[in-house]
Amino acid sequence: MSRTTWAAGMIICIAAISVVLHLSSTSQDFSRWNTDWNGTSDFYAILEEQGVREVYSVDALPDTQGNVLFIVSVRQGYEPPEVRKLESFLDAGNRVVIIDEGLLGGELLQNVMDGAHFTEGYVTGVDRPWSDPALLLAYPVTNASLTTGVPSVLLDRPKGVIGGATYAATGVFSWVDTDNDGTLDTGEDIGTISVLAGGPSGRGEVIVLSDASAIINGVLRTPAGAGNRALVANLAGSHTGVYLDQAHSRTADTSPVIRAIQVIRNSILLKTACLLILAGLAVAYLARRNGMGDHGTNRAER
Numbered sequence: 001m002s003r004t005t006w007a008a009g010m011i012i013c014i015a016a017i018s019v020v021l022h023l024s025s026t027s028q029d030f031s032r033w034n035t036d037w038n039g040t041s042d043f044y045a046i047l048e049e050q051g052v053r054e055v056y057s058v059d060a061l062p063d064t065q066g067n068v069l070f071i072v073s074v075r076q077g078y079e080p081p082e083v084r085k086l087e088s089f090l091d092a093g094n095r096v097v098i099i100d101e102g103l104l105g106g107e108l109l110q111n112v113m114d115g116a117h118f119t120e121g122y123v124t125g126v127d128r129p130w131s132d133p134a135l136l137l138a139y140p141v142t143n144a145s146l147t148t149g150v151p152s153v154l155l156d157r158p159k160g161v162i163g164g165a166t167y168a169a170t171g172v173f174s175w176v177d178t179d180n181d182g183t184l185d186t187g188e189d190i191g192t193i194s195v196l197a198g199g200p201s202g203r204g205e206v207i208v209l210s211d212a213s214a215i216i217n218g219v220l221r222t223p224a225g226a227g228n229r230a231l232v233a234n235l236a237g238s239h240t241g242v243y244l245d246q247a248h249s250r251t252a253d254t255s256p257v258i259r260a261i262q263v264i265r266n267s268i269l270l271k272t273a274c275l276l277i278l279a280g281l282a283v284a285y286l287a288r289r290n291g292m293g294d295h296g297t298n299r300a301e302r
Contacts, residue, residue, distance in 0.1 A: 030073045030212060030250035037218030040072065040251050043232060047244060050236040054246045058085040065093030065203075066240035073212035073250040074104040083111045091202030097235050098208045099215055101159040104248075113199050113206040116163030123160050123193050124182060125174030129224040133182045137224070138168045138195045146196075146207070146234050150227040154219050155195060158211035164199035167207075196231075207235060212250075 026033050032044040044052070047070065055061060058078075061069060069089065078086070090096055090112065098109055106118045128135045136155045140147035146167050153168050160176055169192040175184055176193065184190060198207040209215075215232060219225040236242045246252035 026253070028250075028253040030216065031253045032244075032251040035217065037216065037221075039217050040215055042217045042220045042229075043072075043215040044244070044251070046229060046232045047236055047242055049233075050239070050242040052236070052242045052244055054244050054252075056247045056252075058082045058089070058245070058247065061085065061089045061243060062241060063088070063092055064240070067243060068095040068097060068236060068239040068241070069243045069245060070097045070099065070235075071105075071108065071245045071249055072099045072215065074098075074100050074102060074108060074248050075250045075253070076248045077104050078108055078111070078248060083108075086112055087202065090204030090206065093203040095205045095207060095235075095239070096201070098206065100208075100212045101157070101210045102212070105212075106159075109206070109208055112201055113164060113208070114201075116161065116197065116199060116206075116208065118210055119160035119162060119176045119193075121159070121176045121178040121180065122157045123155075123170055123174055123195065124177045125170050127171035127173065129154065129222075136170055136174070138170050140168050141166050141192075145238075146198075146231070148234060149230040150234070152224070152227045153196065153209075153214060153231060154222065154224045154228055155211045156213035156216075156219065158195045158214070160193040161195060161197040161208055161210050164194075164197035164206075164208070166194040166197050168196035169194045 027036060027038070028034055029038050030040050032040050035041045052070075055069075061067070067089075069086075086096060096112060098105055098112075100106075100108075101118060101122075109116050109118070123136060124133055125136055127137045129137065134157045136158060138153045138155055138158075140150055142165075144167055150168075155170075172192055173190060174193050175188045175190045177183075178188055179185060195210050196208070198205055200206075209231075213219060214228055220229050220232075244251065
């Protein structure tokens with residue numbers, strides 16, 4: 001086999017890999033495959049260090065204790081049987097972490113944590129790293145292991161958490177902006193507001209961070225978001241198993257190409273078939289190249 005043939009084969013392989021990598025990215029908000037500012041690829045990388053496993057059905061959750069399940073930016077509500085499965089998971093002595101401030105996330109919070117709910121309006125205040133009124137800093141209020149190494153948490157339009165024990169709250173010059181005008185108005189009380197809270201559920205624990213944007217790449221990659229990275233690591237750490245709910249979370253949003261790749265990755269039969277097809281194509285290509293070379297040599301000899 002000539003060097004030219006090998007070079008041509010390598011170029012084709014590199015080109016094919018480049019195309020696959022390009023098609024394997026997405027720009028969808030909160031997607032764990034999105035490496036841009038609005039994705040959660042960095043969040044997922046932190047969980048990967050803890051051996052995260054993606055679950056596409058709550059029935060796949062273990063019945064043993066010492067596990068943690070992350071639920072981020074809920075896009076599909078939980079049916080009653082699924083809520084009961086989460087309650088069973090919690091009652092086994094596990095932790096459920098909800099990172100969301102939306103309607104569906106609020107419904108889930110009310111179902112799994114007694115007396116807890118979000119404020120109706122978003123929280124704003126004067127403690128922020130930049131002038132953007134949507135941004136806000138929260139600070140630990142206890143010495144709990146959750147907030148070890150967390151000087152502050154950077155938030156982007158969070159809601160307040162009512163109920164449970166507060167682990168982090170906004171500064172004293174904060175308020176629930178009920179009319180969403182960014183200013184303090186009559187009837188809007190000023191003071192610290194809980195944004196990271198937790199409470200028991202069965203023999204387990206529910207933790208809620210009331211802002212899904214707190215774990216997007218654009219936040220985690222800023223100096224002010226260093227505490228967010230530490231918080232995610234703390235939430236995942238010291239658990240036997242770390243799970244990410246992909247059945248209900250926007251972290252699972254992806255392109256058809258990525259979805260197809262995931263299906264292949266999760267099937268030994270499909271992976272084997274793809275490898276055989278690629279190997280066959282490579283052999284056919286190289287055989288054709290060699291055949292053309294031999295034909296050209298024979299013609300030259302004549």
